[in-house]
Amino acid sequence: MIGAGILKGMAVTARNFVGSYFEKERLITVQYPEERSPLPENYRNFPILIYDTDDAEAGLRCVACKICEKECPPQCIYIIKSEDKKPDYMGKPQFYPAVFDIDISVCMSCQICVEVCPFEAIKMDKVFELSTRERFDALLQRKGELSKSNTYYHSIHPIEAAEVDAKLAEAAAKKKPAAPAAPSPAGTSPKSSPT
Numbered sequence: 001m002i003g004a005g006i007l008k009g010m011a012v013t014a015r016n017f018v019g020s021y022f023e024k025e026r027l028i029t030v031q032y033p034e035e036r037s038p039l040p041e042n043y044r045n046f047p048i049l050i051y052d053t054d055d056a057e058a059g060l061r062c063v064a065c066k067i068c069e070k071e072c073p074p075q076c077i078y079i080i081k082s083e084d085k086k087p088d089y090m091g092k093p094q095f096y097p098a099v100f101d102i103d104i105s106v107c108m109s110c111q112i113c114v115e116v117c118p119f120e121a122i123k124m125d126k127v128f129e130l131s132t133r134e135r136f137d138a139l140l141q142r143k144g145e146l147s148k149s150n151t152y153y154h155s156i157h158p159i160e161a162a163e164v165d166a167k168l169a170e171a172a173a174k175k176k177p178a179a180p181a182a183p184s185p186a187g188t189s190p191k192s193s194p195t
C-alpha cells in the first residue's frame with residue numbers, strides 16, 4: 001500500500017511522544033548543566049600532564065624529551081627543556097619542562113601526543129567546558145593548568161589508568177637491581193661438584 005511506511009513511522013513517533021509523558025525511560029532529555037550524561041571511558045578532549053605523588057612539580061612524569069612537540073600535527077605544543085635535572089617519580093635525575101604550553105584553540109584532539117610519549121606523561125582529559133570570550137591567550141594552557149594528578153587520571157579513565165600503573169610498576173620492577181645471591185653453606189664452594 002502506498003504510504004504504509006510513512007504511517008508505520010508516524011505510529012512509532014506517536015508512541016514515543018505519548019509514552020514520554022508516562023514512561024521515565026523514554027525521557028531522553030538531560031537538564032544540562034544541572035544534569036550530565038556520563039561520558040564513556042574513551043571520551044577525550046584536550047591533553048593533560050600527569051604527575052605522581054601530591055607534588056605537581058616533583059612528581060611530573062614529563063622529562064621534556066619533546067617527542068610530542070615534534071609529532072603534534074598542528075604544532076600546538078611548546079616546550080622549553082630545563083637547564084638542570086630533578087629526580088623523576090622513580091628517583092632518577094631527569095630534565096623537566098621549564099615551560100610546557102598547549103594552544104587548545106589549535107589542538108585537534110587527535111591523541112598522537114599521547115601515543116608517542118614514552119613516559120606515560122601526557123593523557124587526554126574529558127573536560128569540554130573550556131570556551132572563553134577571548135581567542136588567543138585565554139586558550140593557551142600552561143604547565144600549571146595542564147598538570148593533573150594520577151588520582152585525577154584514574155577518576156576520568158579508570159581502566160586505562162590502571163593499565164598504565166601496571167605497566168609502570170612492571171618497568172620499575174625490571175629496573176630494580178637483582179637481590180644478592182644467598183651465601184653458600186660453610187665449607188662448600190659453589191663451583192665444587194659432588195664426587
Ligand code: SF4
Nearest residue numbers: 072107108110111113
Ligand atoms: S591531541 Fe593532537 S593536536 Fe592536540 S596536542 Fe596532542 S598531538 Fe597535538
Ligand code: SF4
Nearest residue numbers: 062063065066068117
Ligand atoms: S609529554 Fe612525553 S613525549 Fe612530551 S615531552 Fe613530556 S615526556 Fe616527552
